[in-house]
Amino acid sequence: MTQHCGIVAIVGAPNAGKSTLVNALVGQKVAIVSPKAQTTRTRLMGVALDGETQIILVDTPGIFEGKRRFDRAMVQAAWGGAADADLIALVIDAKGGLGAKVETILSGLESRPEPKLLVLNKVDVADKAKLLKHAQALNDRIHFIETLMISASTGDGVADMKARLVAAMPEGPWHFPADQVSDATDRTMAAEVTREQIFNQLYQELPQACAVDTEQYTERQDGSLEIHQQILVARDSQRAIVLGKGGARLKEIGSKARAELSAMLGVKVHLYLHVKVAPNWDEDRMLYRDMGLDWVE
Numbered sequence: 001m002t003q004h005c006g007i008v009a010i011v012g013a014p015n016a017g018k019s020t021l022v023n024a025l026v027g028q029k030v031a032i033v034s035p036k037a038q039t040t041r042t043r044l045m046g047v048a049l050d051g052e053t054q055i056i057l058v059d060t061p062g063i064f065e066g067k068r069r070f071d072r073a074m075v076q077a078a079w080g081g082a083a084d085a086d087l088i089a090l091v092i093d094a095k096g097g098l099g100a101k102v103e104t105i106l107s108g109l110e111s112r113p114e115p116k117l118l119v120l121n122k123v124d125v126a127d128k129a130k131l132l133k134h135a136q137a138l139n140d141r142i143h144f145i146e147t148l149m150i151s152a153s154t155g156d157g158v159a160d161m162k163a164r165l166v167a168a169m170p171e172g173p174w175h176f177p178a179d180q181v182s183d184a185t186d187r188t189m190a191a192e193v194t195r196e197q198i199f200n201q202l203y204q205e206l207p208q209a210c211a212v213d214t215e216q217y218t219e220r221q222d223g224s225l226e227i228h229q230q231i232l233v234a235r236d237s238q239r240a241i242v243l244g245k246g247g248a249r250l251k252e253i254g255s256k257a258r259a260e261l262s263a264m265l266g267v268k269v270h271l272y273l274h275v276k277v278a279p280n281w282d283e284d285r286m287l288y289r290d291m292g293l294d295w296v297e
Helices: 018-026 069-081 100-109 128-141 158-168 186-202 236-243 245-265 285-291
Strands: 004-012 044-050 053-059 087-093 116-121 146-149 210-219 225-233 269-277
Touching (some): 004 100, 004 158, 018 044, 018 053, 018 158, 044 158, 053 158, 087 128, 116 128, 128 146, 146 158, 186 210, 186 225, 186 236, 186 245, 225 245, 236 245, 236 269, 245 269
Parallel strands (some): 004 087, 087 116, 225 269
Antiparallel strands (some): 044 053, 210 225
């Protein structure tokens, strides 16, 4: 049978549910998810299969008006992820509705030549009357080949969306082996899993200003992995939040991240976490490179 393969860029405002959608389409976790906006920081490819069709899903950071260099780098990564795409899927938080953040994305999409798909997400918790109003307003603004209403978290409508993507993929050889679900390295995913735990446990207390740097990733003679990571924060007060009383919070973060990594990698993981105060961590060129972000002026 003839193979089909194409690239779908998943774009949208922060917290629209893009990573949850990518995970649902792939059928397993390839992108971290948290209630905190701007969890995704760089382009991440998830690979979904259906018969002879391979769909390369580019999960992009949320597009917003970035003021810091780090924010601007994330926005650049988002638009860069849409380059060379066969299809752009705009994901809208149907509950949150339209606003300045969505307007920023629409302005960027207007002049792009790629076919565009409108995906209204979180329909399970959205006001049904507003759904149709949002869909009409967006279609009046930009030509979408189709409008889909889904809930990435419950799975409602995801199968229909996948079928639509399959039908849109051009004929061509697969870009990845059949058993590969992401382009992220294990080292990168290890940092992402720890960062997800930080967000999930501290998203109400800790601002966005933190990063995880995997300093050491080695295999022991018994086949287990030894991973050393630095959690970078901007201030001493943030370090205290991550540590928790008597180091209890850091232990909990490490325990849950270790368990998930062991299950993900299929081996025992020895995870060592250290919290470092680095006021200007978001001005470190090496960290940008390690995260897959371009340095922007």
